[in-house]
Amino acid sequence: MTDTTANTPETKRTAPRNQWWDVWDQFKTHKGALIGAAFFLFIVLAVILGPVFWTLEPTFIDIRARNQGPSLAHPFGTDQLGRDTFARMLKGGQTSVSVGLIAMALSLFLGTAIGVMAGYFKRLDGPLMRFTDLFLALPLLPLLLVIILLFRDPLRAAFGPETGIFILIVFVIGITSWMPTARIVRGDVLALKEREFVLAARSIGTPNRRMILRHILPNVMSPIMVSATLGIANAIITESALSFLGLGFPSDFPTWGRLLFDATDFLQQYPERVIWPGFAISLTVLSVNYIGDGLRDALDPRIRGR
Amino acid sequence: MLNFTIRRLLTAIPTLLFIGLIIFLLLELAPGDPMAQVPLTVPPEVKEKMREALGLGEPTHIRFWKWLVQFFIIEPQIYLDNTFGTAFAEGKQRVISWQTRSPVMDIVAQRIPQTLWVVGMSYIVGVLIALPIGIISAYRQYSVFDQVGTFVSMVGYSVPPFFSGVLVIVIFSVNLGWFPSIYDTTHQVVDWDSFVLQLKQMIMPVMVLALQTTAQISRFMRASMLDNLNQDYVRTARAKGLKESVVVMVHVLRNSMIPVITVIALGVPGIFGGAIITEQVFKVNGVGQLLITAIYANDIPMVQTITFIFAVLIVLFNLIADVLYGILDPRIRYD
Secondary structure, three states, X not given: OHHHHHHHHHHHHOOOOOHHHHHHHXXXXXXXXXXXXXXXXXXXXXXXXXXXXXXXXXXXXXXXXXXXXXXXXXXXXXXXXXXXXXXXXXXXXXXXXXXXXXXXXHHHHHHHHHHHHXXXXXXXXXXXHHHHHHHHOOOHHHHHHHHHHHHHHHHHHHHOHHHHHHHHHHHHXXXXXXXXXXXXXXXXXXXXXXXXXXXXXXXXXXXXXXXXXXXXXXXXXXXXXXXXXXXXXXXXXXXXXXXXXOOOOOOOOOOHHHHHXXXXXXXXXXXXXXXXXXXXXHHHHHXXXXXXXXXXXXXXXXXXXX | OHHHHHHHHHHXXXXXXHHHHHHHXXXXXXXXXXXXXXXXXXXXXXXXXXXXXXOOOOOHHHHHHHHHHHHHHHHHHHHHHHHHOOOOOOOOOOOEOOOOOOEHHHHHHHHHHHHHHXXXXXXXXXXXXXXXXXXXXXXXXXXXXXXXXXXXXXXXXXXOHHHHHHHHHHHHHHHOOOOOOOOOOOOOOOOHHHHHHHHHHHHXXXXXXXXXXXXXXXXXXXXXXXXXXXXXXXXXXXXXXXXXXXXXXXXXXXXXHHHHHHHHHHHHXXXXXXXXXXXXXXXXXXXXXXXXXXXXXXXXXXXXXXXXXXXXXXXXXXXXXXXXXXXXXXXXXXX
């Protein structure tokens, strides 16, 4: 009996017109966002499926074929050790994109948790917001560099050279980029808390946990989604910057930033080598920023339908 | 207003102390020993004395306290001594770099002019380009100029300085050979030719940093202008028969500048952080480059001091932005 009543809203939600269709309709009208979404999808698919079709190993050293220009065998040429740049770009993209996605997920989780707590529980608001302000006052790039220098070796010893540095970079980017999300979410939660449906839910005795998960969180989804896109862009740029300063991933474990860093040594002789990773980073970030722009418009009910 | 400023200054002190403590504790975990390069033939008791001379070998809280005293009391005294010829700081221990065994602040003071020239100039150039772009794109909303401006600022957001920097080096230094790719800080301006050379070597780092500033500020300027252009007082001004240029450039612009000025103030410390990368690309030996070499060399006092200076800049400019906002906009009351 209870099961059937619980099922009815479920069936209603899958009805043809839920609000996400409206959002999609609005999103479609934003040309830049649509192109950006298509390009980002293309990049993600390319770095996942690319190595399946392009079977050349990114670490395979063919010293006789070093420093070659683009050819049929090596579409992007080879580097100073004869490693295929195209294969390294695909492998590097895998790392860069997954760092972007995972670090974004971590920073969103932290930002949303802290924002909802601060907005929902009055007692926590003061301390949590002071904490956020403190984090905003930290000089982030220098601190990131210091943290990576300090913990690189212990983590490499613990998890192996590649996983260790991956965990470290994702973690430090995640814990240094949650503050804007937390502030936006807190503001929205504070406004939502005064709405009638929250009062109604409270009057029937909804416990805090369900109140947050069922009533508050779905209503703050739009700012969270917009900051998710900005988070990806920020994480990809930060990771590349760290790799570019020589404090990110090691050279035999390519990322786009690392490839760019390695290529700057050969800037005079082979300037085309910096172009590939540079364009990959810039275009990915550009496409993600356009998606964010489109989402912001699409999720704003005041603009929608115009 | 004065009350508010004093209150903000007072809350800034514990924030800064806490940030200093965080940085200190983090660096406490650093591996590496400043005595590692000392030959093995040096007896252990001498080594111990050298260690103490570097301010090591005492408990953490005492060393943090000593660093605070050195940074906040002795260094300003040194500054006073140097400017007025007094002798407040005679015989007192300063913050010593482990790399060069010379006072950290002296090295920082040597590097600051380079950073300020490149970074400061780029910020000014960026703002000067951004403001007209923002004004025109708001006034002609959805025109071709606006669309192009939006696209360019999107690109400015997305292209990281370590790529745009390298790209302009490839185009203008390697292929065209117009500008030098390395910034020569020993270059002195004495006559017209050396001035032209200085201009040439500054143009690329300045423009790369300015692109980022322009992208952000022009968007803010546009949004702020759009908010004001639809206000009633604009219609009143037009109805009075004021010229369009007066309406836009005097009435609307003055009101739109209020939030933009605070954004400009807030962006100053951020640009110092971004300069770390640009300095690395163009080999400018400024503060950012000093920080990177100190991090590589495990020079803990240097890293601590420079990172803390960045933190001071952030807190200071946040405060300046808040106070400016209150001064410029009489509707804002901090009580």
